[in-house]
Amino acid sequence: LSGGRYWLRGCPVGFQLVNNTGYERQECLKCLDGQYILRSDNPLDTCKICPPNTRCAHGEAPVPVIAISAVLYVQGYDRTTLSTPGSPELQQIVSTLAQEAAIDTSSLDVFEVCHESGIVCDAVE
Numbered sequence: 001l002s003g004g005r006y007w008l009r010g011c012p013v014g015f016q017l018v019n020n021t022g023y024e025r026q027e028c029l030k031c032l033d034g035q036y037i038l039r040s041d042n043p044l045d046t047c048k049i050c051p052p053n054t055r056c057a058h059g060e061a062p063v064p065v066i067a068i069s070a071v072l073y074v075q076g077y078d079r080t081t082l083s084t085p086g087s088p089e090l091q092q093i094v095s096t097l098a099q100e101a102a103i104d105t106s107s108l109d110v111f112e113v114c115h116e117s118g119i120v121c122d123a124v125e
Contacts, residue, residue: 010041014059017043031059055107072097073116083113083122090124 008019011028016037019026031037031047036056039045047059054062074082074093082090090110098105114121 013040015040016045016047017041019043031056035059036061057104057106079113079115079120079122083124085125 008017008026008028011017014031014037015028016031017040018029028040029047034050034056035047036050036059037045037047038061050056050062053065053067055065056062072093077089077093081087082093084090090113094108094110095105098108110124112121113124
């Protein structure tokens with residue numbers, strides 16, 4: 001409290017505190033996707049780009065990411081259907097894998113869908 005007015009002194013995790021531009025311009029600015037901030041209570045700290053090989057979920061501090069490549073054989077699905085952008089069938093498979101592995105679906109990326117021979121593959125966008 002200063003002169004009968006309140007000053008913004010902290011923000012939620014993942015938000016940058018802006019309170020050094022005058023009483024009328026106090027705000028919490030959300031860090032962009034792929035950015036993080038360590039001190040949401042310090043107006044001198046700014047959002048920074050998440051370093052390579054790390055994940056910055058919701059603007060939180062970077063967490064190292066270990067990339068694991070795996071091949072999964074799923075029967076009963078057409079390669080073309082699974083490689084279609086936004087395929088609900090592929091989303092269901094990813095959701096089930098994430099649930100079984102007890103991880104967030106955003107931690108899984110599918111790059112290719114291949115014929116069982118492994119010779120013909122379609123990129124997933």
